[in-house]
Amino acid sequence: MMRGRERALAALIEPHIPALRRFAWALLRDTAAADDLVQDCLERAISRWHLRRPERDAKPWLFAILHNLHRSGRRSAARRGAMLSLDERGLADAVADPAAADAAEQRLIWRDALAALDSLSEEQRVVLLLIGVEDFSYEAAARLLDVPIGTVMSRLSRGRERLRRLLDGEEAADAGRAMLRRVK
Amino acid sequence: MAAGDAMPVGEDDLQAWVDGRLPPERRTAVDAWLAANPVAAARFRAMAAQREMLRDALRPHHDAPMPARLRVANLLAARREAQGRGQRRIAAAAAWLVLGGVLGWAGNALLPQRERPMVTEALAAHAVFAADAGRPVEISVAQEAQMLRWLSDRLGRPLVVPELGPAGYRLMGGRLLAGATGDPAAQLMYEGPRGARLTLYLRADRAGGAGAEFRYAEGTTNSVTAFWWVDRGFGYAVAAEGLNRAALLHLAEAVHRQVAGAPRPDPGL
Incomplete structure (x- = not known):
């Protein structure tokens, strides 16, 4: 039975689920753990729907719930390590089939980008994801994280600079880069 | 610029x-x-x-395609289900309270209470394990002291193994089971004449509506019968298959004397 109110709820929430899954995966690097986090987020959103300010878009509200759950939860254990499997598949493909080499090369670039993201601080990573990937405005990201906009801008600027140095090899001696090298 | x-x-x-x-x-x-x-x-x-x-x-x-478990409709359905369960549980508890009151008022259970979970479990456990030729018990009588310590520990009270030798039954061993209420339960199994099996099933049973008098129960889908009673929050059921009622009562009384050390209750048949 799908009541009218429930249909409306689905119409407001479901369009944001793909982005929530992407954000959760970027934080956790594990599909099952990410979907668990998204499910927790949606359950909480549904149970608190009446508390939401209806004039506002549901997207930042949902992201704020997910981010708070992630921060408060014991969800960090799944991080690190899980990112490798996809890339090992890519390498195997490249050996077997030269036509897959480009795709494998692409995946290696992605892997480096994600690994570099992983070596940023959690605060920088979240800001880079919300703004650079999830297309939140600087103001919306500041409201969502409940920090001043200046803080968001400085995390963004420092996070991007650090990411650039990692990816351009300027921090080759850095622990973060050392981790990249170890990763096969 | x-x-x-x-x-x-x-x-x-x-x-x-x-x-x-x-x-x-x-x-x-x-x-x-x-x-x-x-x-x-x-x-x-x-x-x-x-x-x-x-x-x-x-x-x-x-x-990537979204897993169905994240669909809002499915989350809402799960939520309704959970709420329904809670309401049903409350309704069931209320119904039991009313029923318990009515039965108590009516003079202590004129009706057979086959539905009592402890008894249902005892009948089922007898049917399942007494028929098991290969492994009727989890711990055999050879390790009786260890078994007693273990079961006493799990049930949270010192257990006594009734001696039924005079009635022709010797202990085979026992096992730990899970009661429907989440309480650990123990089953002690005895072997009697011609391989007949007798089991004593016991666990905490805090549901009201029963006293220390003996009650008789029959399995609904088999010929297992039992005498059972509840004594100070603990339920006992003595079960057998194909044993006449008088013989089973005699055994139940023997068990009762030893586990309770109390005076023999009147059979409330």
């Missing part, structure tokens, strides 16, 4: 440039600044490229 009164280019402008979010006139100013600062320009161009790289790397996780 593009205009004499333009605001100086700041880090926020440059990040907005990376994000492609500058309004056209501001963008012109920043482009001019970048053209004059080629080293910085290379840095910010790299950042813009890396921004795209991250978006590409994460896009598959956005575009």
Whole structure:
């Protein structure tokens, strides 16, 4: 039975689920753990729907719930390590089939980008994801994280600079880069 | 600078440039600044490229088909289900309270209470394990002391193994089971004449509506019968299959004398 109110709820929430899954995966690097986090987020959103300010878009509200759950939860254990499997598949493909080499090369670039993201601080990573990937405005990201906009801008600027140095090899001696090298 | 009164280019402008979010006139100013600062320009161009790289790397996780468990309709259904369970549980508890009151008022159970979970479990456990030729018990009588310690520990009270030798039954061993209430339960198994099996099933049973008098129960889908009683929050059931009622009562009384050390109750048949 799908009541009218429930249909409306689905119409407001479901369009944001793909982005929530992407954000959760970027934080956790594990599909099952990410979907668990998204499910927790949606359950909480549904149970608190009446508390939401209806004039506002549901997207930042949902992201704020997910981010708070992630921060408060014991969800960090799944991080690190899980990112490798996809890339090992890519390498195997490249050996077997030269036509897959480009795709494998692409995946290696992605892997480096994600690994570099992983070596940023959690605060920088979240800001880079919300703004650079999830297309939140600087103001919306500041409201969502409940920090001043200046803080968001400085995390963004420092996070991007650090990411650039990692990816351009300027921090080759850095622990973060050392981790990249170890990763096969 | 593009205009004499333009605001100086700041880090926020440059990040907005990376994000492609500058309004056209501001963008012109920043482009001019970048053209004059080629080293910085290379840095910010790299950042813009890396921004795209991250978006590409994460896009598959956005575009992947969504698992059905995340559908709002399914989450709502699960929520309704959970709420329904809670309400049903409350309703059932209320019904039991009313029923318990009525039965108590009516003079202590004129009706057979086959539904009592402890008894249902005892009958089922007898049917399942007494028929098991290979492994009727989990711990055999050879380790009786160890078994007693273990079961006493799990049930949270010192257990006594009734001696039924005079009645022709010897202990085979016992096992730990899970009661429907989540309480651990123990089953002791005895072997009698011609391989007949007798089991004593016991666990905490705090549900009201029963006293220390004996009650008789029959399995609904088999010929297992039992005498059972509840004594100070603990339920006992003596079960057998194909044993006449008088013989079973005699055994139940023997068990009762030893586990309770109390005076023999009146059979409430």
